Amino acid sequence: MADRVKQVAVEEADRVKVMTQEAGLLYFLSHKDLWKPLTSRLAPTLTLSVGITTFMFLVAYIPQAAIMAFTSGPVAAVTAALLTLSESSTLINLFSRTFLIEDALVDTFDGTLLSRECTNLVEGGRQVKAGGDNIARLGKMIKKPFAKFAPNALIRYILYLPLNFIPIVGTFIFIALQGKRAGPASHTRYFQLKEWSQRQREAHIEEHRGGYTAFGMAAFALEMIPFANLIFAFTNTVGAALWAADLENNATTSPKVRELAKKAE
Template sequence: MADKVREVAAEEAERLKALTTEAVKSQAYLYPFKGIYHFAAHRSLWRPLTSRLASTLTLSVGVTTFMFVFAYLPQAAIMAFTSGPLAAITAALLTLSESSTLINLISRTFLIQDALIDTFDGTLVSRECTDLVSDSRQVKAGSDPMARLGKLVTKPLAKLTPSAIIRYLLYLPLNFIPVVGTVIFVLLQGKRNGPAAHARYFQLKGWSKTQREEFVEKNQAAYTTFGVAAFVLEMVPFANLAFAFTNAVGAALWAADLEKSRNTAPALREQAKKAQ
């Protein structure tokens, strides 16, 4: 039995090492931060956010304040028995995570879903991926990527599902395990949120559910690290909705790079054949 345990542990260690190496090579975790820079440098991308700034700020401040007033102290008291001196920090992280989830649920359902789609599509247009976007919506002529976006011709993306909320609630108790539990919780959220960030990209590609699942499985490490970075940014109090927009930009930048690499590879193979 001991030999079998060591064998399984060694296999899992090798698998984790391979996934970590793949994640580092993909550099997907950088895209949320590239999204911040790109968003800041392109004022036209600000319009979807600024058009909903007042309502989203009010929602963010209200939900976060409510959660810290009514949920932080009870959770800190419980975590004092499991986390000891780290209870205050762990409870704060948990409360921020809960606030972020509530804000995302409410805002994406009622306030910003269309704005995030516009931001994603506008970023793709700014990166010369117009052909990809034009299959799903009207794209006008011009130099301003946001002004070029016309009416959607495909159905809107599905909003946050009840199963996602239930899964989140099931993961919450992990935060009662000091440090390690919180890390695992964030990793699990990243694993879920990473592929969700490319839901619009998959829709634009016209991929079936099977195609999406196969692509995500093949790039699981990259999507997890992207999702972790994006999730941590969206945990920042009062700025989480702004980061929701910059994360949409980062996801679109990643999609644009994927498209360019796909288009470049066949061209290089063709050039190699001609050279021979």
């Protein structure tokens, strides 16, 4: 039985990882109406990206290269550059999500759900209009799921950052730890639309722990890519919405979550 559970967890993790890396990107590219939230925020976010990346190379690159000269040897310059780019991407994600693209990501998530015939689910969090494409149908938001600032996430990032000084293995551990947090966070909107309590969310996340970790690792790694991270933030959101729609259409809510829902009633 234990082997069967492990096998199912691995299969789900692989399926969700593919959904993040491939399905989300391909679905986004093939549905032009989903481009609208991205294009509406493109110019200010690119300006922010250039500014943060320039600042980080002026301030952080040389000190980190000096430290890595002891751990990475002759490739210290390259390793330090990659680390600085990673740090820049993280700061870009933090500030852009907080001040520039929060509503755009919600629109992308909800629009993707509409495209997968999950209208009833979306109506739990906003008004849905009758005509137009999937983005044009989105009306006024009733609920907004994302916090304006997430200090805990930033603190964890800083605490885990020294792992990158360990060649190869350290970076993998760093991404895994970040992915464990980022996976469940990608479904914040879904949990809100479902109106689940904290206990129901925790039960669902535990039931799909392998999938969420794989999703989070893939999404976090993609969003570490400089300048392309903005696009991947949106394609990852599409991937998360596709997964949510899959859960809805296949009624895969765990028995434990359903039990908690009945108790709440």
